Amino acid sequence: MEKIIGLDLGSVTCGVAISETGIVARALTTIRFAPDDYDECFDKLLDLLEEHHVKTIVLGLPKHMNGDIGVRGQLSIEFGAELEKEGYHVHLWDERLTTVSAQRFLLEGDVSRKKRKKVIDQMAAVQILQSFLDRQNGGI
Template sequence: MARVIGLDLGSVTCGVAISDATGTVARTLKTIRFPQDDYDLCFDQVLSLLEEYEIKKVVLGLPKHMNGDIGERAQISIQFAEELEKEGYEVTLWDERLTTVSATRILLEGDVSRKKRKKVIDQLAAVEILQGFLDRENGGF
């Protein structure tokens, strides 16, 4: 399996995670910061990463409401995915409910300071999204 990138798209940041070459383990890569709702700028930066790391497959978090409904944030993710697909990338939308909560819990248990948590929370949420996908692809669940 080739490397895969996972994205946690927010309104001002996009956490990015990348898999190892075997497609087994996800790790943090970076946080893309952009002006609020400037998804074009974010998109360009994501494309640069995809080219740099020769990525063909993207797992993009889909922020559903707790009842499973699709809201405005999820619609933005769907549109972002459609634009990536137009560029020739394979995109899987991944239910990201509670990934940020889980990432926060991990950082709190690791006694990471509030300032440092803010810098890496989006990356860690992207790792949660990507690792869930990789586990499913590899028969983990």
């Protein structure tokens, strides 16, 4: 099975999840970069994709609750287009409420505030990728 990476792109971090089976997503890492320096994020991500031999990416697409795409969503669309120019297959995936859901999951797990801050982006990426995998596999 082909490995798939899931991304939760923020303004200073990018949570990364991976699936090696096409069934289950797990947290991989958080890419940190200077505020709004998406070129730095892009370069770090390309290294990671090469290291893990990944060609398929599920990129979270932030939308407003009414479905409109704002500035953050447009940034994700442009980021995905740049990845496609590099030869990657990119799926944009509605990420509404994934960070809220990840936060709730970590709170229910009694994870400390300090630790939550370190892993919240990864957990959001896991939720983005897992929902994509579930849909691909006939679930949800």
